[in-house]
Amino acid sequence: MDEKIKHFSLAEEVYHRLLDRIIKGKLKEGEKLSEENICGIFGVSRTPAREALMMLCRDKLVKRIPRRGCFVSKFDSEEISSLFECRGMLECLILEQGFENIHRDELLELKTDLEKSKNKNRKQSLEVDEKLHELVIESSPNKHLQEITRQIIRQIKPLRSWRTFSSDDLEKIDSERLDIINALLANEKKKAVRLLHEHIIQGSNQLKLKT
Amino acid sequence: MDEKIKHFSLAEEVYHRLLDRIIKGKLKEGEKLSEENICGIFGVSRTPAREALMMLCRDKLVKRIPRRGCFVSKFDSEEISSLFECRGMLECLILEQGFENIHRDELLELKTDLEKSKNKNRKQSLEVDEKLHELVIESSPNKHLQEITRQIIRQIKPLRSWRTFSSDDLEKIDSERLDIINALLANEKKKAVRLLHEHIIQGSNQLKLKT
DNA sequence: ACGCTGTAAATTGTATACAATATACAAAAC
DNA sequence: GTTTTGTATATTGTATACAATTTACAGCGT
Numbered sequence: 001m002d003e004k005i006k007h008f009s010l011a012e013e014v015y016h017r018l019l020d021r022i023i024k025g026k027l028k029e030g031e032k033l034s035e036e037n038i039c040g041i042f043g044v045s046r047t048p049a050r051e052a053l054m055m056l057c058r059d060k061l062v063k064r065i066p067r068r069g070c071f072v073s074k075f076d077s078e079e080i081s082s083l084f085e086c087r088g089m090l091e092c093l094i095l096e097q098g099f100e101n102i103h104r105d106e107l108l109e110l111k112t113d114l115e116k117s118k119n120k121n122r123k124q125s126l127e128v129d130e131k132l133h134e135l136v137i138e139s140s141p142n143k144h145l146q147e148i149t150r151q152i153i154r155q156i157k158p159l160r161s162w163r164t165f166s167s168d169d170l171e172k173i174d175s176e177r178l179d180i181i182n183a184l185l186a187n188e189k190k191k192a193v194r195l196l197h198e199h200i201i202q203g204s205n206q207l208k209l210k211t
Numbered sequence: 212m213d214e215k216i217k218h219f220s221l222a223e224e225v226y227h228r229l230l231d232r233i234i235k236g237k238l239k240e241g242e243k244l245s246e247e248n249i250c251g252i253f254g255v256s257r258t259p260a261r262e263a264l265m266m267l268c269r270d271k272l273v274k275r276i277p278r279r280g281c282f283v284s285k286f287d288s289e290e291i292s293s294l295f296e297c298r299g300m301l302e303c304l305i306l307e308q309g310f311e312n313i314h315r316d317e318l319l320e321l322k323t324d325l326e327k328s329k330n331k332n333r334k335q336s337l338e339v340d341e342k343l344h345e346l347v348i349e350s351s352p353n354k355h356l357q358e359i360t361r362q363i364i365r366q367i368k369p370l371r372s373w374r375t376f377s378s379d380d381l382e383k384i385d386s387e388r389l390d391i392i393n394a395l396l397a398n399e400k401k402k403a404v405r406l407l408h409e410h411i412i413q414g415s416n417q418l419k420l421k422t
Numbered sequence: 423a424c425g426c427t428g429t430a431a432a433t434t435g436t437a438t439a440c441a442a443t444a445t446a447c448a449a450a451a452c
Numbered sequence: 453g454t455t456t457t458g459t460a461t462a463t464t465g466t467a468t469a470c471a472a473t474t475t476a477c478a479g480c481g482t
Contacts, residue, residue: 008277008278008435009434010435010436034464036462045437046464047435047437048436066465067219068444069463142300144293221466222465245434257468258466259465278434
């Protein structure tokens with residue numbers, strides 16, 4: 001499925017494929033990523049392998065220790081809190097300012113998707129989640145604020161795969177999302193911001209239970 | 212002056228020296244940074260030169276166009292506004308939450324520095340500015356929010372060197388800073404936040420005049 | 423004079439070879 | 453048995469060689 005995307009360079013291709021593995025949890029936190037290994041897996045030389053690792057370091061998904069190598073980033077409970085709090089602050093800041101810019105039609109579409117995905121597979125649920133937050137982010141007129149918010153979310157992504165959710169959890173999360181969408185549709189700004197914040201912190205708490 | 216710092220690798224050393232040149236405006240916006248040139252200047256091979264360029268891309272100070280090379284980032288008037296607005300939002304968000312955490316003693320020290328640097332050289336003025344904003348940033352209990360705020364500021368740094376300020380401008384900026392410090396010392400939170408925001412937007416406007 | 427085309431030069435992307443350092447493990451000292 | 457130390461191995465950091473692509477420019481035609 002990644003095959004369709006044509007990359008400019010091998011480095012980019014290796015980067016995207018490693019990124020995918022990290023996000024999907026196939027590479028676990030703390031795992032060593034040696035350059036030779038990557039060369040072997042993807043059939044490239046060390047140069048693009050190294051560059052791919054540097055890009056993952058930029059995303060904070062990999063940590064490089066000089067002369068010792070690269071490791072999939074590890075997050076303790078405190079850092080998870082910190083990341084989600086930061087995300088919460090940014091998204092709420094955006095929503096407070098961009099509330100009026102959210103398109104009702106996309107919101108309604110999302111609501112339909114959400115109702116369809118209810119009681120369905122987890123993948124669809126994640127897609128709806130991403131769309132909802134992306135809709136919020138896009139409401140900001142400030143591209144840089146958008147970018148750093150996406151950056152924080154990218155950092156959080158792998159965490160979700162390291163945790164399995166109960167169907168109860170999933171249902172609760174879905175209903176939180178529905179509430180947010182409804183508040184947005186009803187033009188209830190303050191409520192929407194509050195719910196969005198609670199939803200994000202809630203996500204943090206569920207992840208921390210596992211750790 | 213950079214010589215004192217011992218770096219782990221050549222790549223890091225080249226990175227820091229290029230960074231310095233960009234921030235000081237010795238490398239102008241849009242300028243081509245070919246790998247061979249960098250090799251020649253710093254006496255290293257292409258590998259560390261390339262890696263240094265990648266690090267500058269991470270900082271958004273350099274833009275890489277595939278198969279065409281790297282160029283010092285260029286900012287149009289709109290992007291400058293956007294960057295400063297983003298910075299303003301982040302610093303104000305931090306100050307609103309971290310107001311109580313700002314140390315009075317460091318603030319008083321800074322005030323002394325500011326009064327000493329008044330009517331002195333521009334370099335000292337810049338140092339006071341950095342300290343003030345760093346003091347605000349450190350007041351946030353959230354390390355990630357701190358980091359992304361510093362990231363935005365780093366992106367803005369070169370802009371200042373591309374503009375020469377009149378002594379009137381400098382005096383005005385200094386007085387703005389003093390007002391902020393006084394508001395912080397007087398525990399006038401709302402006023403401090405408002406002044407901080409105005410100060411940052413003011414900085415943006417002064418830069419845009421040139422562009 | 424202007425624009426097109428093709429070839430040569432220059433530059434980036436990739437692979438590989440070499441150097442410096444860290445890791446692992448075995449032997450010796452306690 | 454534990455710790456230390458030295459050597460071999462493995463891995464990262466750096467340099468260089470090769471491939472692919474872009475850029476520059478001369479030559480040609482109109």
